[in-house]
Amino acid sequence: MPHVPVPVSPPAPPPAPVALAAEVADAxxxxxPVVALESTxxxxxxxxPxxxxxxxxxxxxxxxxxxxxxxxxxxxxxxxxGLSPAELDRVCGGGLVKLSVRDLGVAVGLRRDGATTVAATAALAHAVGVPLFATGGLGGVHRGARDSWDVSADLAALAGTGVLVVCSGVKSILDVPATLEVLETASVPVLGYRTDMFPGFYRRDSGHPVPWRVDTPADAAAVWSAHRALGSPAGMVLAQPVPPGDELDAGLHDRLLDEGMALVARRGISGKDVTPALLEHFHAGSGGASLHTNLALVRANAELAAQVAVALASAGRHP
Known part of the structure; x- marks a missing residue:
């Protein structure tokens, strides 16, 4: 009996590399000026809600x-x-996996939904020509990394991705001096915005100084333009403390941090699950105070990033 070939549907074409919202593409x-925002x-x-x-x-x-x-x-x-209101509903509705840079290709290939971390957001923003990115806190070197090797991919991404990240330093759950040392080794400039001290996310002062300070969005834009013009492939950190009236009480912060670190150790939580677990503990244990602080600092960072983006565009400086 002659062989009859069975019709096979051709594979679906791969998704577009990066889709830009019409408003973002036009800008x-x-x-x-455009400011990228993360979804994690x-x-x-x-x-x-x-x-x-x-x-x-x-x-x-x-x-x-x-x-x-x-x-x-x-x-x-x-x-x-750039997301529509309906797409923002999906992001906030649950079920999205957490995507760093290494996960992007997997999520695209398997057609999954995912929320982008600082590293992944920076990579995608840079790929489409958006140089400004606002977030809450940068990832960094975790406590005990000498044994666990737990270092956020955010740091490696910044070393090779030309994006200016506006943040409130790094979360106090991390090893702040080790994080600053890694950024220095990677030639990532760290600027304090109207501060001489590196912020500690919920707290305005982590106890460690910043190498450089700027006091206006125009100065931040000028530094960023010079950094890029000199050919550096690295990104830059513009660290702004949480507004004074929104800072988390020091005693409450220290108690929640100690409790949270003990909880993580007791439950054997590691890797990318550590930060969400600790943030949840802060939110639950502070009676909503940490959530207020978190929202206040992210909003302030989005505003500052927009001001720097406008300064860049007004001066005609290419990212």
């Missing part, structure tokens, strides 16, 4: 200061820079 093409904060860092309200709040903060917001995520296997 990038026209050289207008929304999907894993904040509880519902505060996360959905925060998504609108952060985008509105960017717009108030003259820039276009571009929240970044992977949906249906497509990396997206």
């Amino acid at each position: 990038v093409a026209g050289g207008r 904060l929304l999907a894993h860092g904040l509880p519902s 505060q996360n959905r309200a925060a998504a609108d709040d952060l985008e509105a903060a960017v717009r108030r200061h003259g820039a276009v917001p571009a929240t970044v995520a992977v949906l249906d296997g497509v990396p997206r820079v």
